[in-house]
Amino acid sequence: MKEYCVLTIYPSGKKIIVRKGTDILSGLIKGNIFISSSCGGKGICGRCKVKILKGEFYSEPTGKITNEEKEKNIYLACRTSVLGNLEIEILPETIIPQKVEEKVFEKGEEFERERYNIKEFFNFSPIVKKIFLRLPKPDFNDTLSDYERLIRSLRKIDNKKNFTIDLHNLRKLPNILRNSFWEITVSYVDKKEINEIINIEPGDTSKKNYGIAVDVGTTTISASLVDLNKGEILKTEITFNRQASFGDDIISRIVFAEKKDGLEKLHHVVTETINELILNLCESCDISINDITSVIISGNMTMVHLLLKINPSFLRKEPYIPSANIFPVFKSADVGIRINPNGILGIVPGGYPYVGGDITSGIIVSNIYKEENLTLFVDIGTNGEIVVGNKDFLVCCSASAGPCFEGSGVKNGVRAVKGAIQKVKIENGNVYFETIGNVEPIGICGSGYIELLSELCKNGIIDRSGIFIGENERIIEDEGMKEFVVAVKNNGEKIVITQADIDNLIRAKGAIYSAMSTILKTLEMKFEDIKKFYIAGGFGSHINIEKAIEIGLLPDLPVERFKFLGNTSLLGAEGYLLSDEFRNLSEEIIKKLTYIDLSRSPIYMEEYLKALFIPHTDFLKKE
Secondary structure, three states: OOOEEEEEEEOOOEEEEEEOOOEHHHHHHHOOOOEOOOOOOOOOOOOOEEEEEEEEEEEOOOOOOOHHHHHOOEEEHHHEEEEEEEEEEEOHHHEOOOOOOOOOOOOOOOOOOOOOOHHHHOOOOOOEEEEEEEOOOOEOOEOOOHHHHHHHHHHHHOOOOEEEEOHHHHHHHHHHHHHOOOEEEEEEEOOOOEEEEEEEEEOOOOOOOEEEEEEEOOOEEEEEEEEOOOOEEEEEEEEEOHHHHHOOOHHHHHHHHOOOOHHHHHHHHHHHHHHHHHHHHHHHOOOOHHHEEEEEEEEOHHHHHHHHOOOOHHHOOOOOOOOOOOOOOEEHHHHOOOOOOOOEEEEOOOOEOOEOHHHHHHHHHHOHHHOOOOEEEEEEOOEEEEEEEOOOOEEEEEEEOOOHHHOOOOOOEOOOOOOEEEEEEEEOOEEEEEEOOOOOOOEEOHHHHHHHHHHHHHOOOEOOOOOEOOOOOOEEEEOOEEEEEEEEOOOOOEEEEEHHHHHHHHHHHHHHHHHHHHHHHHOOOOHHHOOEEEEEOOOHHHOOHHHHHHHOOOOOOOHHHEEEEEOHHHHHHHHHHHOHHHHHHHHHHHHHEEEOOHHHOOOHHHHHHHOOOOOOHHHHHHO
């Protein structure tokens, strides 16, 4: 007989039934409680810490728990097995928060983001249209079938294309027509050749037609509620991608997907997160979910495969082949997205295994495909996707920067949430900082690490290779590792940057910089040739350009050449919802892309090694 245990989680008091021997992390996931686990439960990252209150357990020895933490009964959830009824406490710093604090730009700020209006650049033709029809009643002089009668009326409105209908809607057509006195609303998908009828409703519901645009990022998921009749964005919400409990980067998640039930778990987490965003948007705008007729997804290929529950294994195995570049339109219900039962789900096309619809969106929104001069587009996040080109050519690549700029893989790193240190200044030995929300610091986010790295180097606290040098009262040691104290919390806990953190940050910025330099050297071009430099992504919108140049994350170009574009992936999903011109262009763009596989490039490793300095060896030569 199988033996089960009760796992009680505080502060919520939630109880979860788990099989004896289950690790705590798996138990939490089963109960839909998600905490940070950058390595996907391998015991490497040391982030999934919980406090044991009482009960039976066994915890494997690990160097990720300090002696001080052991005294407080803190253990790694992924390395601790439940042997009997167990009570634990979730530590605040490990919780994956539900809201993201977005930077609010003040009036006159140099890099204020502009709202990209799709209708200013593309024709307005939503992917799902709702048309109210008054059909003439049949008589002996007009004996067309119900279906032909419907098509005849539709073609008077849209005579450019033919129409098709599925069996479900054809079955209900006769009754709806007669019960509604031949007045109906038809919803159909606007396609290239044949429009597909997806729903027929009695009466006039044509004024209620909404879509959801979604950016499924590795770290965050954003969604916009869109009025498909007016082409207006009603509201946007953003939350963290709870797949982070299974690993911070896409490779960790692919590996987890290969485990038993791994793909199902990753799929379930992302679909439920999207469903929650949709529900929140509808409730806040007083709109019925039944009036949502379409959802469009923009994201990298791994995120799309996991959402669709398609095996992503071959994305990381040579020759790195995705299941599709251009995806058909699906029924949203088949994917688990809860909108109108007849609603559809579309995917922004992607070009390559590590360059997906998020970058297709970025290319279109940035207008790089129209530029006369050489332009560079970079989406900075857990992965750094880069496109170089103009109206004549487009070359792209992807570099794995790792999650440290997203707040993971570094000791006191946090995402961009309230309390995260986002600005740092060191002067006369004093450290001045600013947190998001101007509250007590809880850790350091990506933009804070960029400024901190620059200030440490500028003040001679670390050398160009990132090694701590000299004497400084803020430099301490913990278990043989040097650390620099940035702040102290009210409870006395120190917020630090360690030598290992600095090494990780230098590797991350080096990966992005060397990817850019590799593309340019492959094309026999230089950074100086770039006339416009576009930066996208939620993290990118928080970067201090001058500090990013100082540490070698960005090239040493005039500041006025840089421009923030915000979340271009989400903007692309909105464009895909609203314009057939945008939809057609997205398919054309991926055919124009040329991909450079950095792992096979003879240039990349040399460039990467040169970038492992602050800012990099090319700068040192100039000095």
